Amino acid sequence: MELLTPGTGLIIWQTFVFVLLVFLLAKVAWKPILSALKERETSIQESLDTAEKARQEIAVLKADNENLLKQAREERDKMLRDARDASNRMKEEAQLAAKKSAEKIIEDARIAIGIEKQAALKEIKIQVANFSLEIAEKLLRENLSNDKAQKELVQRYITDLKVN
Amino acid sequence: MSVFLSLAKRFPSLIILLLLFMPAAVSAFQDSHPVAEDVVLEEREFDASAVILHHVMDDHIWHLWDHGGTIYLPVIVYSAEKGLAVFSSHNFYDEHHNTVEYRGYKLDHNHIYMVETGKAVLDLSITKNVAMLLINATVLLLVLAAVGRGYKKNKGKAPSGIQSFFEPVIVFVRDEIVKPNIGRHYEKYMPYLLTLFFFIMFGNLLGLLPGAANLTGNIAVTLTLAVLTFIITNVKGNRGYWSHIFWTPGVPLPLRIVILPVEIIGMFTKPFSLTIRLFVAITAGHIVLLSLISLAFILKSIGVGVISSLVVVFINLIEILVAVIQAYVFTLFSALYIGMATAEAEHH
Numbered sequence: 001m002e003l004l005t006p007g008t009g010l011i012i013w014q015t016f017v018f019v020l021l022v023f024l025l026a027k028v029a030w031k032p033i034l035s036a037l038k039e040r041e042t043s044i045q046e047s048l049d050t051a052e053k054a055r056q057e058i059a060v061l062k063a064d065n066e067n068l069l070k071q072a073r074e075e076r077d078k079m080l081r082d083a084r085d086a087s088n089r090m091k092e093e094a095q096l097a098a099k100k101s102a103e104k105i106i107e108d109a110r111i112a113i114g115i116e117k118q119a120a121l122k123e124i125k126i127q128v129a130n131f132s133l134e135i136a137e138k139l140l141r142e143n144l145s146n147d148k149a150q151k152e153l154v155q156r157y158i159t160d161l162k163v164n
Numbered sequence: 165m166s167v168f169l170s171l172a173k174r175f176p177s178l179i180i181l182l183l184l185f186m187p188a189a190v191s192a193f194q195d196s197h198p199v200a201e202d203v204v205l206e207e208r209e210f211d212a213s214a215v216i217l218h219h220v221m222d223d224h225i226w227h228l229w230d231h232g233g234t235i236y237l238p239v240i241v242y243s244a245e246k247g248l249a250v251f252s253s254h255n256f257y258d259e260h261h262n263t264v265e266y267r268g269y270k271l272d273h274n275h276i277y278m279v280e281t282g283k284a285v286l287d288l289s290i291t292k293n294v295a296m297l298l299i300n301a302t303v304l305l306l307v308l309a310a311v312g313r314g315y316k317k318n319k320g321k322a323p324s325g326i327q328s329f330f331e332p333v334i335v336f337v338r339d340e341i342v343k344p345n346i347g348r349h350y351e352k353y354m355p356y357l358l359t360l361f362f363f364i365m366f367g368n369l370l371g372l373l374p375g376a377a378n379l380t381g382n383i384a385v386t387l388t389l390a391v392l393t394f395i396i397t398n399v400k401g402n403r404g405y406w407s408h409i410f411w412t413p414g415v416p417l418p419l420r421i422v423i424l425p426v427e428i429i430g431m432f433t434k435p436f437s438l439t440i441r442l443f444v445a446i447t448a449g450h451i452v453l454l455s456l457i458s459l460a461f462i463l464k465s466i467g468v469g470v471i472s473s474l475v476v477v478f479i480n481l482i483e484i485l486v487a488v489i490q491a492y493v494f495t496l497f498s499a500l501y502i503g504m505a506t507a508e509a510e511h512h
């Protein structure tokens with residue numbers, strides 16, 4: 001049957017045109033299309049990969065930041081604590097030193113007072129002695145005008161002297 | 165086609181519908197005044213089988229409609245005795261559309277013979293199917309080159325226009341047909357298989373247009389495509405492929421001898437099935453459509469005509485589906501055969 005017998009001419013034309021078409025289409029269509037598709041697919045994959053990497057990096061950075069923050073906080077706390085300790089210590093030291101110097105001043109004052117007291121006493125003693133001598137002189141001058149009185153007096157002195 | 169034209173004058177909206185859905189079959193319409201469509205249709209009696217066969221087969225003229233709607237295609241013949249000859253096929257027909265001898269050649273049932281010796285000559289004429297083949301190739305080149313240009317123009321950007329329409333199809337062929345069947349080295353077969361897919365799909369779809377030729381339903385065309393797949397399969401076949409044919413591993417020795425002829429037959433049944441499947445699917449579709457249209461002329465009833473036209477529209481939609489499915493199937497099996505022949509050695 002005619003329908004089932006392939007015609008030679010058409011086979012030749014078909015072979016020629018189709019093979020030519022494969023080469024032409026490969027050049028003008030398939031090569032640019034497939035390479036562009038591949039390029040786009042790789043670029044999409046790369047973008048996805050990059051995004052994933054960035055996400056991970058951000059997570060790492062965040063963790064780092066938190067660590068740093070924690071460290072900073074700890075450091076601040078430590079510094080505050082140190083400062084407080086130092087100030088306390090200084091306060092105590094100052095107090096101690098003040099106390100010491102106050103005591104020393106008091107002591108010095110006490111010593112000075114003692115010395116002054118001694119000097120004053122000595123002065124008073126001298127003064128009293130002088131006054132006594134003056135009084136005694138005056139009394140003597142008055143009382144020695146009679147012999148009786150003189151005798152009494154001498155007698156009293158002598159007893160007094162004995163007691164001393 | 166005469167009815168087509170006269171109807172078109174009267175009902176302009178109908179022409180759009182017909183243009184959309186009517187196959188080449190419209191040319192088979194016969195008016196109330198039957199006219200000679202071809203030599204075979206000289207008689208007034210409507211001969212459906214002749215009309216149908218005339219449509220699905222190749223021809224040296226392209227008959228679009230009666231009264232001047234015939235394109236006389238160029239004849240190119242070569243014979244050892246007379247060399248190359250090129251002339252219009254008009255020379256083979258007289259004014260009554262009877263075949264006549266010309267320059268010592270005669271046309272008989274679409275074959276060209278030499279008058280003196282009666283020997284067939286090598287007929288390289290631009291027949292209806294060759295013209296259709298060239299149209300198909302041109303359309304493919306224009307459309308796909310435009311798609312390819314789109315990729316250059318929109319480099320690094322989202323696809324647009326015609327590009328967006330074809331990209332899913334190309335990606336489908338790559339990811340669903342070629343990659344899973346051929347595997348790692350699929351890329352070098354992509355140009356062939358993509359061309360195959362689009363050639364068959366465009367050929368099938370163009371063949372459904374009114375007045376178009378039945379290109380992909382021609383056995384010479386399907387045979388050529390199948391043979392190309394056969395050649396690629398056997399040229400690229402690796403050791404595993406040949407050892408499976410000649411010395412099937414894992415089979416007892418006496419059985420190997422039995423299997424050998426089976427395997428060799430198997431080599432040839434593959435392209436044979438490819439050839440027949442596409443040829444039958446497309447030709448059968450055209451025959452069904454033409455038969456339904458012919459019903460109206462056989463029964464000479466407008467009512468039948470209306471009903472059969474509605475059925476034809478429905479069948480035509482199915483044919484569009486078949487056009488794509490057959491392109492898919494042919495490409496799928498080609499990829500499968502190539503994949504089987506080039507598969508990396510795996511022992512099972």
